Amino acid sequence: MNGSRHLKRILKISRICLILLILASCLGQHVTGTNQRSLVVRTALMEPEAMVYARAFENRTGIKVEVVRQSTGVMLSFLKFERDNAFDTTIDVLFGGPADAYVIGAREGLFEKYMSPERANIARDHMDSDGYWSGVYLGSIGFAVNPKRLRALGLSTPTCWKDLLSPELRGEISMANPVSSGTGYTILATLAQMMGKDQAIEYLLALDSNILDYTRSGAMPGKLVGLGQIAVGILFSHDVLAFRQQGYDIDLVFPKEGTGFEIGGIAIVKGTKKLDEAKRFVDFMLSAEGQNLYAAMGEFRLPTNRLAAIPLGAVPFSKINVIEYDVTWAAVHKDDLLEEWISATGAAGGE
């Protein structure tokens, strides 16, 4: 009862957000001019990072790219909204963010099928066999901890999921909201796959009392840890490493019980008027050349292209306890899991 009311509330909020975004996009399109407009890429990656790839692609191809950062959940809802209301799409490519959203998008028929030649160098598990989406990077969930803050609190570094339930960490933990953020949902789906759905919800309910904030963006908890606002953040390990690279006092910890991971997806939006340009962007990001940028730019994403270099300092899956994360299962159970999580924690999300 309570849960469905919450879900309705979330859907309502999401709908309002989507209407706003649609209007904004329509205006944006009008402003840009349909003929002259750039290739519009919506990305779940942090903007500064995504901009690097976009500029590199521009330099290589001469195709202008407009990057707009958006959380994965919001991107998907937005595409559905456009499709359901028969709007011409204002987005050409979805880039980054956990693949469960891409699985759902493919099922909803939101994507253009594209068998990029670069897929030959990508593991079958890391892409859609029908060609609706492909994996561009891999990343595992980890804990970002601020050793200084932990010391100040007189706490030792948490090494497992259970440690996070310690009452001393009340108000010291942050994670992304599973409703809006792909990162948040990957954490939820990981725990559900590890512990079973009910125990995972139970665990998250217990964790909820220690959570300071459910952020919209997946990487945000890392920054808060880096700034010393909180002691622990749950997020993708490559984002933690990126913050450490930027100089923040931050450590990366992988939970002993095991952790889930994401396949960062890429897909072409169905109905795009820039299909060729979109295909070229997908090719570029699937290519070893594109994915080599991770290492070149000091990012710690693991490339899906087996020819691409693994960034120095990145943690390969072989070195950590990574569970057999089922992207399809995560996609299928997304609504149920979210509803249960919302009803358990009383939190709502969305932009």
Next chain:
Amino acid sequence: MNRRFRFPIYLKISSAIFLVILVVVSGMSYVALKRTAHEYKQQVKETGSLIAGMIADYSIEPVIMDNYSSLRPVLTDILASNEDIVLIEVLDEEGVPRVDAVWQGNDRTKESPDDLIGKVVEVTSPIIAYSRTWGHVRVVCSLNRFHEAIASARLSILGIAVVSCGLGLLMASVLSKAILTPIRNLVDHARLLSKGDLDTPINVPSSDEIGFLAITLEGMRVGLRQFLSSVARRAMSFEGDLHLFGFPAVLSLTRTGRRTGGLVLEKSGEVGVVYFQDGEVVDAAFQDKSGKNALYEFFKWREGVFKFSPSLAPTRTTINTDWPELILEGARQVNDIAIFKHVIHSPDLVPLSSRWNDRIGGLLDPNDTLEHLLDDEEKEILSYVDGIRSIREISRLKDKDVYEIYPHIYRLVAVGLVQVDEYESSQGLGKDLDLDGDRQAGHAIDSGKIIQFPMHRVGDVGR
């Protein structure tokens, strides 16, 4: 007549009132507009602050995470939903704009921020999270729409003021015309009245106070006309009692008026007429007598009434004798002490010689010309008249009974060589009447003296 255009008082008053109204309305409108402008500016500022605050709240994560691009669609959308906002900027903690300034209509070239000074309200809201300020949201709201509305309101007020002033002046002129025309008519009539025209009826068709005034003035005109005509009538045909005046005095009065007409005399049902032509006796008729014989009969009347009628014009001339001679002759016919006593009320009266009395005027020449008409006795009596001796004293000097002197004095009085005090007072009244003769006959009616003339007293006596 002054030909210069005169500004009617009503037009002046209404112009002044409309000017005052115009000034008051304009002033009030100005104040109201000024206050509205202030309120509106405040409202825009509040709205801007609210929006900036909302954006600031929403911007926390994107700003912290440097994901400014995700703000742009939202800002664009907010801009589209509110025409008054011309610019939204999100600045980082160093004040550097991080989202390209989002402009209304994306028209960045049209107006630079410097051009907008004075036309906009600018508000900023800090982006605060985790006890730290991460940046600012700057919202610039245009006052253009408001200024346009104010300008149009100002124009409307001006238009209304001009139209109402025009209408007001038109109304005032119509009103003043409606009021002034009857007043001017009244003034014209009053002017005619003052010039003596009592024949033009005062007809001012108006149902208000002016009309009432006109009716009153018309009543005055009619009353004045009636009064004057009765006065004129009486002046033209004087009447009276012989007992009071004595026949020679009545003749004299008629003569001094240089009148033409008939002096009708009546005594106990007997009627006679003396005809005058320009003040000279030309004819007389009584019973079967005519001419001097008829005239002399009237001298003998002790009583009777007279009335002068201008309509009885003489038709013949039977008497050609000069006036003094005629009167003296007539007076000599009288031998009735009662008649003498009508003129000489007392033997103690002091007779005066007309020679020394200017009031007799030029009627009689006080030189010897008249005296040759007198007989010796009359001449002698006249020589005793010195303005000091009474009739009684004169009789003593003559060593005669006083009643023997009476006929002579009577004759001298009748011919105008002598007057007695009391007779003089009668003469004095006659002299007032005589003033008519000094003036032109037509204007005599207008004279104030006529109105004061105690004819009604004479008339009352005669009735």
